[in-house]
Amino acid sequence: MSTPKTWFVTGASQGLGLTLVKRLLREGHRVAATSRSQETLAQAVGTTSAAFLPLQVDLGDDGSVQAAIAQTISTFGRLDVVVNNAGYGIGGSIEELSEAETRQVFDVNVFGTLNVCRQALPHLRQQGAGHIINISSIAALAGATGWAVYSATKAAVSAFTEGLAQDVASFGIKATVVEPGGFRTNFLTAESLTLPQQPIAAYADVRASHARYLALNGAQGGDPEKAAAAIIQLAAEANPPLHLLLGPDAYQRATQKLDVLRQNFEAWQPLTLSTSFEA
Template sequence: MSTTKTWFITGASQGLGLALTQHLRHLGHRVAATSRRLSSLTAALGPASADFLPLQLDLTDDAAVRATVTQAHAHFGRLDVVVNNAGYGIGGSIEELSDAETRQAFDVNVFGTFNVIRHALPLLRAAGAGHIINVSSIAARAGATGWAVYGATKAAVSALTEVLVQDVAGFGIRATVVEPGGFRTNFLSADSLVLPRQPIEAYADVRASHARYLQLHGQQGGDPAKAAAAIVRLTQEPNPPLHLLLGQDAYNRAQTKLDALQQELTAWRGLTESTGFAQ
């Protein structure tokens, strides 16, 4: 019995999306890969072939998303795994980022994910099977100073996946949210991040946080090739997890957050429970 699958991956021209697409092609899987620029895809991964379909896609255009998902399904005859990987980092205090910049981050990181899921689900439901993998971030669980908007977009991706998995369980469809820590991609390069164009001097802690993260570029502890292998393994498990952290740093940050949350819950339990009607 063949174990090859048909994958649909957004944001495949760089970073984890590129590493995953390369790994899948090496394993012999069929891949429909998207990017905002088709030239970036073909430069990184080569031209279209029987097992590879590069597609240009603006995730904020719902009609384009529907057409692209439909095209991929028609080309391969099925979709087995949908990976919502596309996204970008945006840093700054809330008042340093404009409404347009903030909404654009949500349009790409969150609503782009909604758009793909919306149009992939009818196809997966009809097949009675499928796996949706949404790439979030450890920032969704344990945010860092100066990354409120980015953390909010990724928290939305994690939260929507937690309910999605319940909504689609009866159709034979699985869902997992992947929450990576730092991986050695171009994510933290100055060219990839959106940072305040007019920083406010008072936010010294935010500037210091950004400087620390920018210095990590090229030094991150996570290996993208190993992350790709881990994501493929997810799809081979009979009972895949709803949440998958990737990277030792992600595990450590999540554990620290859990410990702090438990302490806070305990400390304020009395006030929490005091708000009910008297018996």
């Protein structure tokens, strides 16, 4: 078993977040977990103990996040690992999704994650240690038809985690972005996904892509228990990676993207280099 730590996990009432919280508690860690409903979270975890702090938090409200972090510190005395897991999927072409829908998914997936990082960092800096783990997606590195806005939110998380890791390294704080593929959670259910309310018939390829993904529900190749174990192992590493792919499909999509990028860069190298000032 890894050394017991104090964890702060967002989006913990279902999916990977719930699996992670349950495993952490079984392994003897202290866990502050957030959800939009404290009651739903407590029922889902099914464990009441001095090591478990369920919190009702609006991640889009910086004050709500600040209060949750403060309560975690007050209850457990410190904070070791922050896991920004909360988020949801949205599908559709850019043209089909309203401004309100687009802003909402950025508010949750990106700004909610930023709010947690902003409020946790003063505590981590003061103690000179800590690990921020942001859950992104393989879609951040290798997008797919019909998921442009979702991919954009996850690409933002991956990109700002890279900058964050450099900003906080001198304080003894580590940052990792986890980019999973498909895991057998409720992510691909119609209840969990936001899809266009008024789909445009011309986007046949987008509809076909959504149908393929929805058909995978319950048959995804990733095991959430193994993903949770991997995240716990990650937090125990002295030198964790900046990027961690989870799942064979994530590895395949990422390496294929690397090949495509390399070919693209090399093919257009003459035009790229032609833009420099002449000596």
